Amino acid sequence: VKAPFDGVIDRVPVELGSSVMQGGEVATILSLDPVIARGEVSERDLGYLKIGDKANVRLVSGQNVEGTVRYISRDASTATRTFRVEIAIPNPEGTIPAGMTAEIALSAQPTDAVILPRSVVTLGDKGDLGIRAVDKDDKVVFFPIDLVDDTPTGLVLGGIRADARIIVAGQELVKEGEVVKPVEADRATIQKLLGEATAGTQ
Template sequence: MPKIRLHKLGAIAVLAATAIWVATGKFSSVGSASQDAPTVAQRPENTTTEAQTVTVITPPRLDHARTIYISGRTAADKRSALALRASGVVSELPVSKGQQVRAGDLILRLETEGKEAAVETARQVLVQREAEAKAAERLAKSGNLARLQLDSARSALASARSQLEAAEAELSRITVSAPFDGIIDKVDIELGSSAMQGQEIVTLIKLDPVIAVGEVSEHDLGAVNVGDEALIRLVNGNSVRGKVRFISREASDQTRTFRIEVAIPNPESTIPAGMTAEIAVRSEAVEAVALPRSVVTLNGRGQLGVRAVDDDSRVVFYPIDLVDDTPRALFLAGIPAEAPYHRFGTGSGQARR
């Protein structure tokens, strides 16, 4: 029979002792269950909390306009990719990137390829048809020309006019002009190259005014109006002012926010499009009370509010509306001026004034 080693005998002894201790059910010496610690059942049932003395103040009421901060970017007031209306070879390209142009300035011209000659021919035909029509009118009045021949002369005149208009329209398609004042941002064609109808040749943008574009939340939508002043802080550290010119009436399906546009004067075009910006819009001023954050608390139902003192010097809870949160103070509204407990404290119990 194999001998039982000493360490195995020790393990068996410890296991047996532990089993006996668990079977007794006595754990009073462990943690908070110690006999030295009083239990809940041993505490007096009629214990009352001693009233605390707090300091109260009567804050002034003032008109405060909440500042709404909106993340956004700058954008061009207008942007147009100019395209060719006809095919041909570029004979004139008097613009370059970054150039300022005025509405109506020539951007590009194609080779005429006989289009000017076609206009001149159509114009001469029209002159001839006009003379023939006048002669036919005179002969018809004197009774020397049949009615059918007069109608034929009138039809020839109308056809000549239509041909001239078509020739002039075809000639006008060889040129591209600036539709508005702006800056040439991109040129996609070279002088002497062959271009196809519909091909984009130049991108024209208008930066005066430049637009700050952002998204305002559903909560803040009612506080922003067209015409409101706005402060725009650009990512380069500069700050400029503008006016709200547009607020979308339809929310984005993805973010449930509304597009807002602020027009910023930019006569020198120094503010580019696509720059990150922060838009700060001040809402309409409302009557509020400025208080430190330390006085705001929650009641038993989870409502946000402050403790106020009534005429009997008893502390009561009053729900509030948060108007603005600034580094200086919280601006709270929803507290009527005629409220009997308009003194605000920092504790509960009796008040010291």
């Protein structure tokens, strides 16, 4: 009997001298190199991952190992709306057994982002979610946003220029292209907005 792959014999359900029907099971062989860690990622995080990304895996034993993303599902679970990912972990000595509980930490590509209170997010003229800001000519402009994360202190948003002067109050009262007289928010106003963002998550 020849197995189609290298592995470790885990279970032998027959004994020496037993009769085995054609196609019957004679042994269970585990392929443990690589060993595969499976997990789920949210809809929000899916776009930041790609095949070949590195991942850190912490085993229930406390051991930390590094693996590589080998599979990302494109079909969300109907129950959780999450997507399955698989991490291939080198295991040449077979020291990591199959079925062990683990925590997976995935490292996405870095992106420029800012933390802003939820109250500054608004809808643009075309219905896009974003923020309004003022350009160098004091004209109102709109930036569509990319939601990176939702934290207790506010939203982590991408897609906003580093030098943008963001409208934090009255953004619903102006339109894109309108010339305004902006007043720089003082520290007390900013702290108040951040405090409201924190309170909204409790």
